[in-house]
Amino acid sequence: MGRKPCCAKEGLNRGAWTAAEDKILTEYIKIHGEGKWRHLPKRAGLKRCGKSCRLRWLNYLRPDIKRGNITDDEEDLIIRLHTLLGNRWSLIAGRLPGRTDNEIKNYWNTNIGKRLQNGNSKFFTTSNGVEPGSSSLAGQDSDPDPEFDIKPPQKTAAPCPIPPKATRCTNVILSQELQPRNHTNVTCDDEETMDAPPFVDSEGIVTNNLLDFMVDFEIDEGVFSDLLNTDIPEPSCFENKVVAVEEADSSAASTSDEQGCYYHLSPPTISNNETCLNNVSDDSILHSPEDFQSMSALMETMNSIGFEIF
DNA sequence: AATGAACTCAACCGCTCGGAA
């Protein structure tokens, strides 16, 4: 016996909204504001469930909704953020003013996802600037260029560096050569870093290399999604160099508190030394378009929240 | 022109989370 659908009540309208219903809902929200969705239909005189009203308002009627095609810039940003965040559409939508999570989700599923399945995207570029599989968007059916054997983000099983739900981000590793100044949310923890667990890369290979040139910071009570939306008042206080984000092996965390929520901002490759960091924008250190994809996505995101990237 | 396939996207569904009681 499953749960009753919220619109199961007899007499409620379902399906496409009429112009009249839109008008009623818009007028009501203009006067009374958003919220109390469950009671809204009755009070507004709509034969809809609250959930349906909420969705209609958020995805279609809101005045700040941006209509029209997704621009190239927006698409690039969607791809970058998806690389970073996975299918967290609302979070992605939050970075694209006027776009809704539903719209982005649909766009991804019908455009970008499909294109990536063919190993082809405007976003991925080679070191010489040539578009991988540059057969263009129109050439969706063409075979992917083996040189750019991009593994597209899987619909469900992709090992996204960020888990599906917002997770506390307890540790951020930044470049050592630049010391942070005081900030309310960030504390430097050099001593602990020296005793920090070895870095474990995505292949499960343990190395201490990163600790040679990384400093560990703790973000108190930080949640990664919050971090992405944070307005950092004094970006210069960080003066850091962030390269990429990678989930460390949670089993390497020293306390149970840290397990399952332990992240490193790290270079895309762990085999290089400090020069890797300094030359991170040099494509030569990137081993695959995938590296470029994830790194660029992170760089842009971190840059947008005030981190200095080089 | 007719028809079926493919595509798009608004809407729905089930689930989770967080706050209030």
Next chain:
DNA sequence: ATTCCGAGCGGTTGAGTTCAT
């Protein structure tokens, strides 16, 4: 500590539209 409820999220559905034959 537990339960309830409102709200929000991501996955899925299906009606309408466009495209190909």
